[in-house]
Amino acid sequence: MVPGSLHVRRPNDHIRFEDSPFFLVDRAWAWGREGGPRRGAVSAFGMGGVNAHVIVEEPPPVERGAVPVQDSHLVRVTGADERAVRELAAAYADRFATSRGPWDTADLCHTANVGRSPQEYVTAVHGRDAAELAENLRAVAAGRLPVGVAGSGTRTPDPAPTGHAALAELVRTGYTGVDWPALSVPGARTTNLPTYPFAPDRHWHMHAETTAPAQDTPPEAYRATWREEALPQEAQAAPGTVRLVVTDPALHEALTAELRLYGAHVAGTEAEADTVLMVDATPPGQEPDLSTFWARVAKTLKALPPHGRLLWAACHGAVVRPGEHASLRPGTAAQAMAVAAACAESRIAHAVVHLDPSEPAEARARVLAAEYAALRQGGESTAAAHRAGVRYVPDTSPVRPGRAYEVRPDGYYLVTGGLGAIGRRLVERLIDRGARHIGIVGRSALDPGRSQTLRALATRAEVVYRSCDVADAPALTAVAGELDARWGRLRGVVHCSGGVNAFGTMRRRPWADAARVVTPKTDGSLHAVRLAQDRGADFAVLTSSLAGTHADAGRGLVDYSLANAYQLALAEREHGPGTAVTAHAWPNWTGVGMAADAAFAAAHSLDATEAEAAFFGHLLTGGAVVLPGHAPAAPPASPADTPETREPGPGTRTVIPAPATGRDRTALRAHVRDAFLHVLGDDPGDRPLRGLGLDSLVIAELATALEQRAGRTVDPSLLMRARTADELAAELAATAAGPPEAGAGPAVPADATGATALSLLLRPLLTDGGDGVTP
Known part of the structure; x- marks a missing residue:
C-alpha cells in the first residue's frame, strides 16, 4: 500500500499532472506489481541546494525451510532511561503476540538483539515461544521484572552461564558481556519491530529580564574554603570495572584490595573499564609536568564509555587547614581544576580528591575506595579533601576588602x-x-x-x-x-x-x-x-x-x-x-x-x-x-578594540552594525564562532564544516544566528559552500565590503521579538511541525 500524502486537499494548480505520467496520491493506494518487482523513487531537496534521488526495489522473495528447533529465545530491551525500556517492552509484547510463526519469532528476536543500538538502561526476557516472550515482556512493562544500568554489573561469572534464563537474570543487573549475534537463529533476518519511544518533552531556553545592582553596592567577593562532611558510615556495594593509573606499587596493591571489598573489578586494560582512578605521581617538592598530565587525561577521556566515570587524586593541591599554604603546589591545583572542567565539557561524572600526604598508602587506599563507591552510588560530580581521617568538601566564606592602598607618584x-x-x-x-x-x-x-x-x-x-x-x-x-x-x-x-x-x-x-x-x-x-x-x-x-x-x-x-x-x-x-x-x-x-x-x-x-x-x-x-559577579542588565558592548566579541546577556537582542568597507574579518569570525556555539554548542575551529552534520534546519538556524549578530542578510548557501568557519567569515566579509548589488533585496525585516524573516519562515517547522522530542 502507498499511503496518502498528508494535508493535501487538491493538487497544485501550477502543475499539470494530467499531461504527465505522475499523479498525486491523496488517499491510500494499492500498489501492484504489474508484471515485475515494485520499484520506487525517493527524492530529497535541501534548502542549501543539495538534492538526492535514490531508486529502490523490493527485495526478492527468500524461501526458508523449517526453523531450527530451539528450546527458548532471549530478547533484549534497551533504552535511555527506565521509562523508555518499559514502554518499549510493552510495544514489543504487542508485536510478539502477533507473530506469524517460528520464523517470524526468530526474526523478531534477532532484530531486537542486534538491530537496535545498546543504551544506558537494559533488561532481558526469555521464553519458549512468542506467546511466552510476550507475557514476560508485559511483566517488564508492568514493573514486575527489573531494569538494570548497562555496565554496572559484575564481570563474567566463572563458570559463564549457558542457559537463556541465567543470561536474562544477569543482563537485568547491568551485565554487558552477552554475545547477542551468536544467539540469533541461523538465517534470521531483520523485520518490522516497534521503534524507540522518544520522550515527548519540550526544551526551550527562556531568557528572563534582569537588572543590575545599584552601582554604589560593592561587588560580592569570597574565598574558597573547606568544611567537614562525613562519608556514609556503612560501606555499600559498588560493582564496576576500574582501571588504576597509580605508579606507587604499595598504593596500587592496597587500593586493589580495598576496591574488591566494594565488589569492583580492577581491569587490566583501558577498553575494559567504566571508571578510571588516577593518582598524581609528582614527587614531593616538585611541580607536575602539565604536558604529560594533559595528554594522559585527554587520552583517558577519549577511552571512557559515554557513561563512564573519572576519579582523580593528588596531594598538595589544596589548602584545607591552616599551615598548609607553604606546601601548596599551584600546578597540582591547576590539574584538579582542569580535570573538573574537562569532565564538565564531556559530561563525565567525576570526583577530585585531595589526599593527606602524611597518611600511609593503606589509609589513602581506604579513602579512595570510599570516594569511588560514593561516585558510583551518587553519580554526581564531587570534590573532597581528606586530612587525618576527616573528610572535607568545598565551601566559601565572604572576604572583606584589604587595607586601602595609596598609589604613589614616586617609583x-x-x-x-x-x-x-x-x-x-x-x-x-x-x-x-x-x-x-x-x-x-x-x-x-x-x-x-x-x-x-x-x-x-x-x-x-x-x-x-x-x-x-x-x-x-x-x-x-x-x-x-x-x-x-x-x-x-x-x-x-x-x-x-x-x-x-x-x-x-x-x-x-x-x-x-x-x-x-x-x-x-x-x-x-x-x-x-x-x-x-x-x-x-x-x-x-x-x-x-x-x-x-x-x-x-x-x-x-x-x-x-x-x-x-x-x-x-x-x-x-x-x-x-x-x-x-x-x-x-x-x-x-x-x-x-x-x-x-x-x-x-x-x-x-x-x-x-x-x-x-x-x-x-x-x-x-x-x-x-x-568575584562571582551577577547577570548583566544590558548586552555587552562590542567596541572595535575589544579582543573578542561576546554573547549578549539574558533578555537582550543586539544587532551589531554591518562591517564597513575594508574592515578585516576578525569581528565576523567572532560572530561565526558565537553562532555555532549558540546553535551547536561548539566552535568548529579549523574543522571542515561538512563534517559537522549540518542539515537544512541547522543551516537555517545558523543563518538566523549570524543575521542577528552581523546585522545583515546571510545567504544560507554560504554555509553549504564554505569549507571552514574562517572561509565562511571571509565570504561574509566579501559580501560586506560594499553597498548591496543592484537588485539585491532589502535588509532582513524583523518582527517585534527581533526574529528575522528566515526565522519567521522556519518557525512553523521548528514548533508546529514537531514536539522537540528527545531520547
Missing part, C-alpha cells in the same frame, strides 16, 4: 599585558589615582594601534613600553633593571598577560596549542611575583578568572581554566607580609576582555566600573579573591 608600577583591553583600563586607573611612572610589558611589537594607545597614555604620565615575554625570567628582570635605573623603586606589579584559544574540547586540543594559553599564566605569573618580592614591591596582582574556580566556566576552555587555577593557588602560597600577592578570579567584564562560555558569562558579569572598584578594593587583600 614606578609595572603592568604586563598593559595594552590589552583590561590592562589598558587598569593603567588608566593607576594614572587617575596618582601614578606618574608606568612600565608596560607585552610580547607583541608596537603596531600603529598600540602606538596610538601608548601616545594617548603618555600625555598623562611617563609611560614606557618594552616588548618582552613574561615567561622569559631573565628578559623580564632585564626590563625591570632598566626601569629601576630610570625611575627608582618598583611599587607594584599588575600581571594581565594572557590569551585564550578558540572554544574546543580538551580531547581535540594538543598541548602545543594549550601551552600558548597556559605558559603566560603559569611561568609568567611566577616570574612576575618573584620580581615583585625580590624588589620589595608593595603588591603583585594577578588578573585571573572564574574559569579557575568554576568547572562550568571552563567548558571548551580547559587550558584557560587550568592556567587561571594555577594563578589562584600561586597567590595563596606566595602572599606574605612583605609583598601582598593577590589573584582576582574575575567574572566577565561587560564589553571588555576575553569571553568564557557565553551561557556562564550571562550569569556572572561585572560592568567595568564595578570591576575597577573591586580591583583597588582588593589590591592588598592577599591570596585568591573570587
Whole structure:
C-alpha cells in the first residue's frame, strides 16, 4: 500500500499532472506489481541546494525451510532511561503476540538483539515461544521484572552461564558481556519491530529580564574554603570495572584490595573499564609536568564509555587547614581544576580528591575506595579533601576588602599585558589615582594601534613600553633593571598577560596549542611575583578568572581554566607580609576582555566600573579573591578594540552594525564562532564544516544566528559552500565590503521579538511541525 500524502486537499494548480505520467496520491493506494518487482523513487531537496534521488526495489522473495528447533529465545530491551525500556517492552509484547510463526519469532528476536543500538538502561526476557516472550515482556512493562544500568554489573561469572534464563537474570543487573549475534537463529533476518519511544518533552531556553545592582553596592567577593562532611558510615556495594593509573606499587596493591571489598573489578586494560582512578605521581617538592598530565587525561577521556566515570587524586593541591599554604603546589591545583572542567565539557561524572600526604598508602587506599563507591552510588560530580581521617568538601566564606592602598607618584608600577583591553583600563586607573611612572610589558611589537594607545597614555604620565615575554625570567628582570635605573623603586606589579584559544574540547586540543594559553599564566605569573618580592614591591596582582574556580566556566576552555587555577593557588602560597600577592578570579567584564562560555558569562558579569572598584578594593587583600559577579542588565558592548566579541546577556537582542568597507574579518569570525556555539554548542575551529552534520534546519538556524549578530542578510548557501568557519567569515566579509548589488533585496525585516524573516519562515517547522522530542 502507498499511503496518502498528508494535508493535501487538491493538487497544485501550477502543475499539470494530467499531461504527465505522475499523479498525486491523496488517499491510500494499492500498489501492484504489474508484471515485475515494485520499484520506487525517493527524492530529497535541501534548502542549501543539495538534492538526492535514490531508486529502490523490493527485495526478492527468500524461501526458508523449517526453523531450527530451539528450546527458548532471549530478547533484549534497551533504552535511555527506565521509562523508555518499559514502554518499549510493552510495544514489543504487542508485536510478539502477533507473530506469524517460528520464523517470524526468530526474526523478531534477532532484530531486537542486534538491530537496535545498546543504551544506558537494559533488561532481558526469555521464553519458549512468542506467546511466552510476550507475557514476560508485559511483566517488564508492568514493573514486575527489573531494569538494570548497562555496565554496572559484575564481570563474567566463572563458570559463564549457558542457559537463556541465567543470561536474562544477569543482563537485568547491568551485565554487558552477552554475545547477542551468536544467539540469533541461523538465517534470521531483520523485520518490522516497534521503534524507540522518544520522550515527548519540550526544551526551550527562556531568557528572563534582569537588572543590575545599584552601582554604589560593592561587588560580592569570597574565598574558597573547606568544611567537614562525613562519608556514609556503612560501606555499600559498588560493582564496576576500574582501571588504576597509580605508579606507587604499595598504593596500587592496597587500593586493589580495598576496591574488591566494594565488589569492583580492577581491569587490566583501558577498553575494559567504566571508571578510571588516577593518582598524581609528582614527587614531593616538585611541580607536575602539565604536558604529560594533559595528554594522559585527554587520552583517558577519549577511552571512557559515554557513561563512564573519572576519579582523580593528588596531594598538595589544596589548602584545607591552616599551615598548609607553604606546601601548596599551584600546578597540582591547576590539574584538579582542569580535570573538573574537562569532565564538565564531556559530561563525565567525576570526583577530585585531595589526599593527606602524611597518611600511609593503606589509609589513602581506604579513602579512595570510599570516594569511588560514593561516585558510583551518587553519580554526581564531587570534590573532597581528606586530612587525618576527616573528610572535607568545598565551601566559601565572604572576604572583606584589604587595607586601602595609596598609589604613589614616586617609583614606578609595572603592568604586563598593559595594552590589552583590561590592562589598558587598569593603567588608566593607576594614572587617575596618582601614578606618574608606568612600565608596560607585552610580547607583541608596537603596531600603529598600540602606538596610538601608548601616545594617548603618555600625555598623562611617563609611560614606557618594552616588548618582552613574561615567561622569559631573565628578559623580564632585564626590563625591570632598566626601569629601576630610570625611575627608582618598583611599587607594584599588575600581571594581565594572557590569551585564550578558540572554544574546543580538551580531547581535540594538543598541548602545543594549550601551552600558548597556559605558559603566560603559569611561568609568567611566577616570574612576575618573584620580581615583585625580590624588589620589595608593595603588591603583585594577578588578573585571573572564574574559569579557575568554576568547572562550568571552563567548558571548551580547559587550558584557560587550568592556567587561571594555577594563578589562584600561586597567590595563596606566595602572599606574605612583605609583598601582598593577590589573584582576582574575575567574572566577565561587560564589553571588555576575553569571553568564557557565553551561557556562564550571562550569569556572572561585572560592568567595568564595578570591576575597577573591586580591583583597588582588593589590591592588598592577599591570596585568591573570587568575584562571582551577577547577570548583566544590558548586552555587552562590542567596541572595535575589544579582543573578542561576546554573547549578549539574558533578555537582550543586539544587532551589531554591518562591517564597513575594508574592515578585516576578525569581528565576523567572532560572530561565526558565537553562532555555532549558540546553535551547536561548539566552535568548529579549523574543522571542515561538512563534517559537522549540518542539515537544512541547522543551516537555517545558523543563518538566523549570524543575521542577528552581523546585522545583515546571510545567504544560507554560504554555509553549504564554505569549507571552514574562517572561509565562511571571509565570504561574509566579501559580501560586506560594499553597498548591496543592484537588485539585491532589502535588509532582513524583523518582527517585534527581533526574529528575522528566515526565522519567521522556519518557525512553523521548528514548533508546529514537531514536539522537540528527545531520547
